[in-house]
Amino acid sequence: MRATAMALLIAAGLLGGRSALAAPTAQQVEAVFLFYFSQFVDWPPGAFADQSSPIVIGVLGDDPFDGSLDQAVAGERVNGRPVVVRRLKSLAEATGCHILYISSSESAQLAQIMSALKGRNVLTVSDLGDFVQSGGMIRFVLVDQHVRLVINPQAAQAAGLKLSSKLLRAAGSAAPGEG
Amino acid sequence: MKELMTLSTSTPGLEPTRGALRAVFAVGALAATSPALHAQQLAANQVNPLKQLSIAQLTNVMVTSVTRGPEPLSRSAAAGAVVMSGPLQPHRVRWIR
Numbered sequence: 001m002r003a004t005a006m007a008l009l010i011a012a013g014l015l016g017g018r019s020a021l022a023a024p025t026a027q028q029v030e031a032v033f034l035f036y037f038s039q040f041v042d043w044p045p046g047a048f049a050d051q052s053s054p055i056v057i058g059v060l061g062d063d064p065f066d067g068s069l070d071q072a073v074a075g076e077r078v079n080g081r082p083v084v085v086r087r088l089k090s091l092a093e094a095t096g097c098h099i100l101y102i103s104s105s106e107s108a109q110l111a112q113i114m115s116a117l118k119g120r121n122v123l124t125v126s127d128l129g130d131f132v133q134s135g136g137m138i139r140f141v142l143v144d145q146h147v148r149l150v151i152n153p154q155a156a157q158a159a160g161l162k163l164s165s166k167l168l169r170a171a172g173s174a175a176p177g178e179g
Numbered sequence: 180m181k182e183l184m185t186l187s188t189s190t191p192g193l194e195p196t197r198g199a200l201r202a203v204f205a206v207g208a209l210a211a212t213s214p215a216l217h218a219q220q221l222a223a224n225q226v227n228p229l230k231q232l233s234i235a236q237l238t239n240v241m242v243t244s245v246t247r248g249p250e251p252l253s254r255s256a257a258a259g260a261v262v263m264s265g266p267l268q269p270h271r272v273r274w275i276r
Contacts, residue, residue, distance in 0.1 A: 022225075022243070023241055023242060023243045024225045024226075024229060024240060024242055024243070025225075025242055025243050026242045026243070028225050028226055028229065028242075029229060029237060029240055029242050031226060032226060032229040032230055032232075032237060033234070033237060035230070036234050036237070040234065068225070068226050071223045071226040071227070072226050072229075072230065074223075142242070145241050145242055145243075146238060146239060146240065146241060146242065147237070147238065147240070147242060148238055149238065166234060166235070167234060169235065170234045170235045170237070170238055171238075
């Protein structure tokens with residue numbers, strides 16, 4: 001009995017050590033933000049095929065989230081809609097996306113991407129330095145080891161999206177020149 | 180494994196050991212699960228507590244420093260390394276000031 005208890009203690013130690021909680025990475029926090037955006041943004045009814053169509057989060061380019069985004073949306077429903085993640089190699093695959101995270105791997109094509117998305121009901125998100133300046137809507141910024149949001153409400157409004165006051169309060173809104 | 184099980188079942192005094200062996204083998208099996216599964220578990224462990232926070236609280240979460248591109252050395256986080264005596268001995272280093 002004692003030997004069994006000892007073995008179980010070793011097991012707990014081994015497994016506990018493997019999954020010990022450390023400070024989250026910026027990408028893990030950003031993944032949860034991306035999921036939260038699905039709750040704090042209103043899309044026009046025409047953005048969805050029907051009442052039960054999913055909210056689609058697209059990741060354009062290299063996926064920096066390492067599974068965190070899938071975990072953030074796993075089993076979640078927002079206003080009765082499931083939330084799904086799609087990895088996109090090109091902008092052409094972004095049709096049907098409601099939130100589009102533009103990875104840093106796409107920095108060279110940012111201007112073309114933003115131009116192609118103009119007028120579409122897509123919430124654009126990135127952590128690229130000149131993102132808001134380029135017409136992007138939400139930029140993740142790392143400030144003193146905290147992930148902050150820089151929001152460009154005008155760009156969201158132009159795309160027919162309504163950002164909740166909670167989201168705007170959580171962020172510092174930026175004029176297009178600031179982000 | 181078969182030998183050990185036979186031994187323990189045929190020797191009443193060693194009966195408790197069988198449970199311990201099973202537990203140890205279970206640990207081995209769990210520890211040997213694929214890295215992908217481990218990464219998924221780790222991501223879930225980190226992400227699920229974050230989902231309990233409000234969006235405002237999420238902006239106050241301290242994160243580990245990660246850079247997404249090249250940055251000047253003067254702006255990068257300090258790095259430290261522990262050097263043990265073993266690697267120094269071949270160089271006949273006796274002390275470091």
